[in-house]
Amino acid sequence: xxxxxxxxxxxxxxxxxxxxxxxxxxxxxxxxxxxxxxxxxxxxxxxxxxxxxxxxxxxxxxxxxxxxxxxxxxxxxxxxxxxxxxxxxxxxxxxxxxxxxxxxxxxxxxxxxxxxxxxxxxxxxxxxxxxxxxxxxxxxxxxxxxxxxxxxxxxxxxxxxxxxxxxxxxxxxxxxxxxxxxxxxxxxxxxxxxxxxxxxxxxxxxxxxxxxxxxxxxxxxxxxxxxxxxxxxxxxxxxxxxxxxxxxxxxxxxxxxxxxxxxxxxxxxxxxxxxxxxxxxxxxxxxxxxxxxxxxxxxxxxxxxxxxxxxxxxxxxxxxxxxxxxxxxxxxxxxxxxxxxxxxxxxxxxxxxxxxxxxxxxxxxxxxxxxxxxxxxxxxxxxxxxxxxxxxxxxxxxxxxxxxxxxxxxxxxxxxxxxxxxxxxxxxxxxxxxxxxxxxxxxxxxxx
Numbered sequence: 001x002x003x004x005x006x007x008x009x010x011x012x013x014x015x016x017x018x019x020x021x022x023x024x025x026x027x028x029x030x031x032x033x034x035x036x037x038x039x040x041x042x043x044x045x046x047x048x049x050x051x052x053x054x055x056x057x058x059x060x061x062x063x064x065x066x067x068x069x070x071x072x073x074x075x076x077x078x079x080x081x082x083x084x085x086x087x088x089x090x091x092x093x094x095x096x097x098x099x100x101x102x103x104x105x106x107x108x109x110x111x112x113x114x115x116x117x118x119x120x121x122x123x124x125x126x127x128x129x130x131x132x133x134x135x136x137x138x139x140x141x142x143x144x145x146x147x148x149x150x151x152x153x154x155x156x157x158x159x160x161x162x163x164x165x166x167x168x169x170x171x172x173x174x175x176x177x178x179x180x181x182x183x184x185x186x187x188x189x190x191x192x193x194x195x196x197x198x199x200x201x202x203x204x205x206x207x208x209x210x211x212x213x214x215x216x217x218x219x220x221x222x223x224x225x226x227x228x229x230x231x232x233x234x235x236x237x238x239x240x241x242x243x244x245x246x247x248x249x250x251x252x253x254x255x256x257x258x259x260x261x262x263x264x265x266x267x268x269x270x271x272x273x274x275x276x277x278x279x280x281x282x283x284x285x286x287x288x289x290x291x292x293x294x295x296x297x298x299x300x301x302x303x304x305x306x307x308x309x310x311x312x313x314x315x316x317x318x319x320x321x322x323x324x325x326x327x328x329x330x331x332x333x334x335x336x337x338x339x340x341x342x343x344x345x346x347x348x349x350x351x352x353x354x355x356x357x358x359x360x361x362x363x364x365x366x367x368x369x370x371x372x373x374x375x376x377x378x379x380x381x382x383x384x385x386x387x388x389x390x391x392x393x394x395x396x397x398x399x400x401x402x403x404x405x406x407x408x409x410x411x412x413x414x415x416x417x418x419x420x421x422x423x424x425x426x427x428x429x430x431x432x433x434x435x436x437x438x439x440x441x442x443x444x445x446x447x448x
Contacts, residue, residue, distance in 0.1 A: 005159050005296045006081055006303040010311035011318070018292035018319060020161035022285055024152070024168045047190050049266045050130035052273020057117050058138050059254060061106060063247030065142075065149040068099050070294070071240020073153030074380060075232070077295045080157055081302030086221045092212075093227045095150055095236060103146045110139040121259040124266055130190040137194035144198075144205040151208040155215075156295050163211060171204035242384035246391045253395040257402050257414060264411050271353025272411075274342035279361060282327050286320050286369050290376035297380025306440040313377050313437060320369035331362040357415045364419040371426035374433035386432035394425030 005013055072095040079088035114135045123131050152164045175196055182192030261272050293316040300308040331338065339354030371390065378387040398421035405413025 005077075005299040006305050006308065010296070010308050011315035014292065014296055014312055014315045015319060017159065017161050017296065018289045018316075020165045021156065021288045021292050022323070024161070024165040024288070026281075026285065046127050046266060046270075047130060047193075049124075049269040049273060050127040050190050051134055051193060052276070053118070053121070053123055053127060053258065053262070053269060054131045054135040054138070055273070057114075057121075057135055057255060059250075060248055060252070061110065061139070061142055061145065062149075063250065064102070064106065064244045065146045066247050067240045067242075067244030068095060068102070068146060069149040069153035070243040070291070070379060071095070071236040071238075072150055073157045073291070074239045074294060074298045074382070075236050076154055076157035077298035077380070078302035080159075081299035085219050086223070086225050087229075087232060089216055089219070089221060089225045090227070090229045091232045091236060092154055092216060093225075094229055094233050096147075097228055098233060098236075099146050099150055100143075103143050107139055107142050110142070111136065114139065117255075121255050122262040124262060124269075127266065127269075134190050134194045137191065137198055141198040141201055144201040147209055148201065148205040151205075151212045154212050156291065157298070158215065159295070159299070160215075161292070164208065167204050167208050167211075171200045174203075175200040239379065239382065239384060242388050243379070246388050249392065250395050253399045256399050260402060260406055260414055261411065265349070267347045267349030268353045268411055270347075271339065271350035271355075272357060274339045274350070275354035275357040277342070278331065278338055278358065282324075282331075282365055283368070285323065286365070286372045289320055289323070290316065290372035292316075293373055293376030294380035297377050301381050309377060309381065310437045310441060313373060313433065316373040316376060317370060320373055321366060324365045324369055328362050328365055331358045335359060353411060356412060360412075360415040361418050364422050367419070367426050368422040371422065371429045374426075374429035377433050377436070378429070381436060383432065383436060386436075387429075390425045390428040390432065393428055394421040397421035397424060 005017060007013075072091065075091050076088055079085075079091060115132055118128060118131050118135065155161070155164050178196035178200060179193055182188045182196050186192060188195070262269055293312055296312045296316075297309045300306070300312070335355040335358040336351065338358070339351055371394075375387055375390070378384070398417045401417035401420055402414040405416050407413070409416065
């Protein structure tokens with residue numbers, strides 16, 4: 001059901017909208033968690049290292065798909081809030097056709113460069129073949145990744161966060177079952193992990209696209225709706241391209257960091273692969289909640305209700321910090337058990353690496369959560385320059401400091417660089433966000 005985010009108590013509206021988004025991302029992360037579990041438990045430490053190693057490269061493709069999601073979602077939210085339904089439909093159709101071209105280019109480039117990318121991050125020879133196999137099967141499924149991300153953004157823009165949850169829940173549960181079937185029963189190894197994800201994402205994507213087309217047909221508009229608009233494409237691109245660049249550069253930064261990690265051997269890679277999945281579960285969850293703040297801000301911007309954007313920011317902070325409390329307690333007290341979950345007879349190096357990573361980054365989840373909420377407001381209101389400035393600061397510092405610290409502290413130095421980058425970037429994001437909120441508040445006061 002479509003939901004108007006411009007009416008009702010902001011904290012209640014945001015909470016009811018964001019909680020299904022949070023549940024969705026939990027199930028979405030089950031894809032990668034299930035892949036890591038199946039690889040580590042049933043195919044061995046090298047298989048887990050191969051999946052984790054390829055994962056950093058797949059994040060480049062996910063980053064670009066996420067940019068399409070954000071660009072479409074923000075513009076559709078603004079048009080939905082302004083009740084410009086014909087333009088809203090055109091925005092969706094324009095995104096669909098543009099994404100098809102972009103996806104085809106990325107698939108071709110991915111196949112041609114996959115081995116070179118794995119070589120670039122110093123992939124050890126003992127996991128090269130499995131890493132390459134996993135990556136190429138993943139690239140085959142890129143259309144599913146792209147269109148599912150876009151459709152999720154459209155549903156969120158319409159105020160519907162429950163429908164994507166239903167699709168993801170069913171798909172993720174099926175993926176877990178197929179991972180175990182292909183790897184444990186059929187002994188397909190890394191290929192089984194990749195094909196299980198491919199099949200489940202494909203089915204989920206097709207059903208989700210059909211559902212969103214049906215939803216759009218139910219929204220009445222006068223006359224024929226154009227299937228493509230350069231004007232609207234420019235609006236979408238103004239949000240999508242900075243988001244793609246931001247996410248892509250973050251992924252490139254992670255690849256550089258992965259290359260540093262790979263120099264410490266497969267034990268360290270496996271431990272990091274397990275721990276970073278747990279870390280990404282939290283960061284992706286916080287990012288998804290922040291995307292809810294983006295949709296809330298965009299709809300209210302379209303409706304001209306600026307005070308609600310400020311209230312949504314405050315409510316968003318309370319929501320993400322509430323989530324951080326149980327996660328921090330769990331990760332700090334049960335790090336050994338959580339890392340061991342992904343590994344069958346883990347080496348001391350793998351176990352120690354995963355535990356140390358979690359112990360260093362976990363206390364700073366509260367910091368990065370504030371950044372992500374502020375970023376949500378910046379994206380939803382179209383302040384992409386400020387959004388990118390804060391994010392690039394985080395990325396640059398993390399990469400440079402990881403290189404510097406690792407020379408003196410070993411792999412521990414790489415993990416230590418994360419909180420430093422997060423903290424400085426959070427300060428920037430909050431300054432940009434609070435400055436915008438103060439400006440619109442003053443403008444509203446003058447108008448009244």
